[in-house]
Amino acid sequence: MNSKITIAGVEFKNPVMTASGTFGSGREYGEYMDLNQLGAVVVKGVAITPWKGNPAPRIAETYGGMLNSVGLQNPGVEAFIENDIPFLRQYDTKIIVNIAGRTIEEYCQVAERLGEVDVDLLELNISCPNVKEGGVAFGTDPFMVEKVTKEVKKYSKQPLIVKLSPNVTDITEMARAAESGGADGLSLINTLLGMAIDIYRRKPVLAMKVGGFSGPAIKPVALRMVYQVNKAVNLPIIGMGGIMTGEDAIEFIMAGATGVAVGTAHFNNPRASLEVVEGIQKYMDTYGVKDLAEIRGII
Numbered sequence: 001m002n003s004k005i006t007i008a009g010v011e012f013k014n015p016v017m018t019a020s021g022t023f024g025s026g027r028e029y030g031e032y033m034d035l036n037q038l039g040a041v042v043v044k045g046v047a048i049t050p051w052k053g054n055p056a057p058r059i060a061e062t063y064g065g066m067l068n069s070v071g072l073q074n075p076g077v078e079a080f081i082e083n084d085i086p087f088l089r090q091y092d093t094k095i096i097v098n099i100a101g102r103t104i105e106e107y108c109q110v111a112e113r114l115g116e117v118d119v120d121l122l123e124l125n126i127s128c129p130n131v132k133e134g135g136v137a138f139g140t141d142p143f144m145v146e147k148v149t150k151e152v153k154k155y156s157k158q159p160l161i162v163k164l165s166p167n168v169t170d171i172t173e174m175a176r177a178a179e180s181g182g183a184d185g186l187s188l189i190n191t192l193l194g195m196a197i198d199i200y201r202r203k204p205v206l207a208m209k210v211g212g213f214s215g216p217a218i219k220p221v222a223l224r225m226v227y228q229v230n231k232a233v234n235l236p237i238i239g240m241g242g243i244m245t246g247e248d249a250i251e252f253i254m255a256g257a258t259g260v261a262v263g264t265a266h267f268n269n270p271r272a273s274l275e276v277v278e279g280i281q282k283y284m285d286t287y288g289v290k291d292l293a294e295i296r297g298i299i
Contacts, residue, residue: 001284002291003277005039005258007236008159008184010120012039012094012259015292016249016277019240019263020044020098020123020163021070023273025084026091032270037277040094042261043084045125047100048109050076060196060205065215065242066264067194069208072100072128077113085117094120096161100128104148108155115157122158124149124183127165127190139165139190142177149181159184161238164229167193171225172232179233187238187261188229189222215264216242223255230256230297244272246279256297 003014017040023029026041035041053073060067074080080097088095097119101107111122126139126148138144149162162178164171166189175186191212196205204210222241230237239257242264243249249260265272280292289295 001281001289003280003284005292007238007258008121008161010094010159013092014039014277014280015253015257015259016273016280017042017094017096017238017259017261018266018273019261020125021068021072022263022266025080026088029266029270033274035088035091035093037274038093039259039277040096040120041088041091042096042098042123043080043088044074045072045098045100046074046077046080046110046114047072047102048077048106048113050074050079051100055207057205057207058211060211062194062196062213062215064217065213066267067196067206067211067213068191069206069211071208072125074100077110081113081117085119089118096121096123098123098125098163099152100125102128104151107148107152111152111160112155115155119158121161121185122152122156123161123163123187124152125163125190127163127167137165137167139163139174140168142173145174145177146181149178149183153182161185161187163190164188164225165190166221166225166241172228175229175233175235179235183235185236185238185258186229186233187240189218189225189241192218192221214241216244218242219248223251226252226257227255227299243276246276246281246283249276249280250283250295253292253296254299256299258296
C-alpha cells in the first residue's frame with residue numbers, strides 16, 4: 001500500500017501533516033509521538049520580527065471545537081532559523097513554514113530570508129490583517145490574494161502553498177486568484193470567525209471579542225470548500241478543518257485533497273496526527289486501496 005504523495009515536486013512519505021499554530025515547532029509533541037512518522041510538520045506562523053500576539057484571554061473552548069485569538073505570537077524568523085530548523089532536521093519529515101506579515105513587504109522579507117535555509121515549502125498565511133488597508137485580511141479580497149501571491153512568489157525559493165481563509169462569499173474565487181498569482185498549491189481552510197459570550201460577566205469570553213473557530217464542528221464546511229476548490233483549480237490541495245480520525249482524512253482525500261493537516265485535535269490528543277496516519281493505512285489495507293490516487297477527488 002502506497003501512501004506517499006507529491007506536492008509541487010516535493011515527495012512526502014504520507015499525506016498527514018500538522019496544521020500551523022497547533023503544533024509549535026514540534027518540540028512539545030516530540031515527547032508523545034515519533035515525528036519521523038509524519039509526512040510534514042507545518043510550523044506556527046513566522047514573521048520577519050517578533051510578534052507579541054493579542055491580550056488574554058485568547059483561547060476559549062466551545063461546543064465542537066475552540067476559539068482562539070492568539071494573534072500569531074512568534075519570536076520572529078531569526079529565532080526560528082536558529083532554534084527550530086536544527087531541531088526539526090533531526091527527523092525524517094518535511095518542514096513547511098507558515099509565513100505571516102502585516103504588509104506585502106513583510107511577507108516578501110520572510111520568504112527571502114527562508115530562501116537561504118533548509119526548509120521544504122512555504123505556506124502563505126493570507127488571513128493576516130493588512131495594516132495598509134485598514135486591517136482587512138489579505139485573503140478576503142481576490143485582487144489582494146493574487147497580488148500578495150505574485151509578489152511573495154518572486155522571493156520564494158521553495159514551492160509556495162497559499163492558505164485560504166473561509167471567511168469569504170466564494171472560496172473558488174480566492175482559489176483562482178491564488179492560482180493566477182502563481183501559487184504552487186493551496187491549503188484550506190483556515191479558521192472560521194466565531195464568538196463566545198460569558199453571560200454571567202456580561203462580556204465576550206475573548207479579549208478581542210472574536211476569534212478563529214476550529215475543531216470538529218467546522219469539518220462539513222471545510223470539506224465542502226475543498227470539494228469546490230478541487231473542481232475550480234488545477235493545484236494540489238492540503239485539506240484541513242476538524243480532522244480527528246483517519247476516516248475524516250479519507251473524506252478530504254475523496255473530496256480532492258492531496259494532503260491533510262491535523263490541528264485542533266492535538267489539544268485534546270497529542271498523538272492525533274499519528275493516529276490519523278495509522279487510520280489511513282488501516283483504511284487502505286481493509287479496502288484494498290493500493291495508492292491514494294485511486295480515491296483522490298472521486299466525489
